[in-house]
Amino acid sequence: MKTEHTPNEVSIPEETLRKWEARGVSRRDFIKFCTATTAAMALPMTFVPRVAQAMEDNRLPVIWVEYQSCSGDSEAFLRANQPAAGDIILDVISLEYSEVLMAAAGHLAEEAKQQAMEKYKGKYVLIVEGAIPKGDGGVYCTVAGRSAVDSCTELVRNAAATICVGSCASFGGIPAAAPNPTDAVSVMDLVPGAPVINLPGCPVNAENLTATIVHFLTFGKLPATDRLGRPKFAYGKRIHDNCERRAHFDAGQYAEAFGDAGHRQGHCLYKLGCKGPETFHNCPTIRYNEGTSWLVMAGHGCVGCSEPQFWDTMSPFYRRLPNVPGFGVEMTADKIGIGLAAATAVAFGAHGVASCFRRGDNMEQDKVIEEE
Amino acid sequence: MAKKIAVDPITRIEGHLRIEAQLEGGKIANAWSSSTAFRGIETILKGRDPRDAHHFTQRFCGVCTTVHSMASIRAVEDALKIQIPDNARLIRNIIMGIQNVQDHVIHFYHLHALDWVDITSALKADPKKTAQLAQSISDWPNSSVKHFKAVKERIAAFVSTGRLGPFQNAYWGHSAYRLPPEANLMAVAHYLEALEWQKEVIKVHAILGSKNPHPQTFLVGGMAIPVDPDSQNAINADKIAYMQKLLKKARLFVEQVYIPDLLAVASFYKDWAAIGGGVGNYLAYGDFHMDNAGGTDNLYFPRGVIMGKDLANVLPMDEKKITEYVTHSWYDYSGGNDRGLHPYQGETSHNYTGPKPPYDFLDTDGKYSWVKSPRYNDQPMEVGPLARVLVAYASGNQDAKTIVNYVLGQLGVGPEALFSTLGRTAARGVDCLMMARMNEKWVADLVNNMGRGIYETHNAEKWDPSTWPKEAQGFGYHEAPRGALGHWIRIENGQIANFQAVVPSTWNAGPRDAAGQMGPYESALVGTPIADENKPLEILRTIHSFDPCLACAVHVMDGKGNELIKVKAL
């Protein structure tokens, strides 16, 4: 990242750096964190001191709850870098409740949650992981004898802001996949109108979560989003727009089978089912696990996990997207991308339709969807 | 006087678990284990492409995120009789191996240690004595006075803010905590170090599988990650070297930090070698193929069954003897709720009869959990690292014998001590060390293949569903970090006709069966002493020793009680 090589442009007060050193965070690491986070939020580098300042203030109270989840987002958070999860927990936020990490259990754990909610009313950030099952009076998910529907609604209403991590909390995710046996819903559907930001992905990319928290600390508000509530800094472009294999797509060079010569040489994965042309996410630019890799880099196509209802609209995952003609022409490919997204939204608008379509479909043939 | 208590939520686990217990004379007289959430993924799977199943089932659990991919893919490969290339076998072993290693370390430090380690007592420790203690048990370079002093100061600064975050409201100061302050400080320092370590070593998943959690690299017939020393976009020498570095780092931490800490902590809690034994029957599917023949004869962890703690007789495992009961689970079987069904015949029609939320207690005489009760030959079975290690030990696996004997020798206890809460926690360490050492061998074998020009990672012969038989069924297994994991699939006309998973936590967390036999959690809790009924720390110790993972366990339910959707021929 360019900013790493020009730390002298960034001026963070000496006093701040010393404070972080006293906490066991080296000045190098702190500067790196502030610049990387500023860059992740797509802000100019002049904002670095402001980000540093925000980190300086009192730890932000955070309540992290899980409902119909697999804990994958909590696990992703544990893999966070710059700062690492340990630093975030000790220095950046005050994690008042997290079932995965907290030491307390049973009624004492519940008490901690309740106390934090009252003490920091209107000031805490709520992080929700997992969908919320509304079916049959909420019996499909209870914690301490209370339904997720009840407790989530109360926590969202009292929060300064709610961050939905992962596709389940954002859009319903896998529990809401057809036929949605438990009537699972997303947080924005459970509590319409509440200040909610969605960080879909299965699971969330920890760096996008950190950047969102820091944005909140820096500006006292959530970042700008698209119409699906996703921050533009992370979901503003399609995977296909930034993909390292895009040149091969444009040149008409495709892997035809897993492990063939083209596949080994990094050709485009479109024919093996890659959903990058329809998926908005910053995977190719920030990657995962401290920039180690991402789907396409490891030879497997994108499954579209940051899009609503992707389990229904993007599957079968190994069938290519509806036929994209005109290989090699940048403009055509783009136009098709947009056309596809619209057409798919219409075709798969309802779950029921999605599953009928899926079952009735001959999976090895391309779906032919007319372009508008 | 008997008194009933409920611990809900059980924290530091995956998912939603509730324990109710009847206390009498300072001990647990009776216990009930209940899962309080479900999603219905099995229903969602019906009618889908069997090649996609692993993407869905991987979301059963986000903690050990590869294991369901593995079991699902093996189920499809078993059904379609697909043999995978040798490189795919090795890559799978490496992915699974590092998953087990990383998961066990996280479990020990972040999910289990606080049951034994009083973090607040660490503030009273002398960093000099802590360094002496640490250096006396291991060569770990990070054991200086300076290091422990810095950790102590950091914790003190944190505590002085008056905001303990995830550490508030815990059972600190409880009379059942027994470590001296120095051991507590050492453990707290390693809690933080392990947090850093785990995110590094799991990058092996990212290299081979794009990311962690939820890697995206498995395929029916092999792996999506290409292998080619002459490519920038495949596993080449560069990436091999990176993996070797990470795997060595993983092994060193296990050898020099985890195992010494485990032994040091355990030496203060030896009475727990006689508490929390449970059902005494152990089941392991075995795993980690040592050759490419595809059978189950040459597995690093062998397959087998031990009944009634009888280590002299390891019985063969027969998946046909597995059934699931719903007598005390919120489901109905069409043929009556008192019979067990094999997973191929599994039925999942829900019938919630529990109290309307909010509630104080469940009706434990009736149905009280979303988890079914799996049985082997109608017996409850414990699965997990203890089962895996016991079967390996009793079958004569040399690595298992050497390490188990070392651990028992260090603690001065006999093999019978393994049948306990402490034994379960120790066996996890043994399992972890065995895997940490094997990982480097599998990478060496992969390098050897690549050196001989063998680059194949995927067998595409049966990739196209038009080559499949009209009907097929298969069993996929895996020794996940938490134990024996099985997926059963029935394929009709190229689509999933039925899918059943019996996961490790279903075996362990399940409620009573038709004969009233308790599940392993329940059984292990009976007889446990409870010093303070308001702070039942002892319940956490035994339950956490199983490493519960409940999202997994409640995967298989059909929320609407729908009949299997009849799949029409196209």
Ligand code: SF4
């Ligand atoms: S189709 Fe997929 S692999 Fe190909 S360029 Fe687009 S995003 Fe990359």
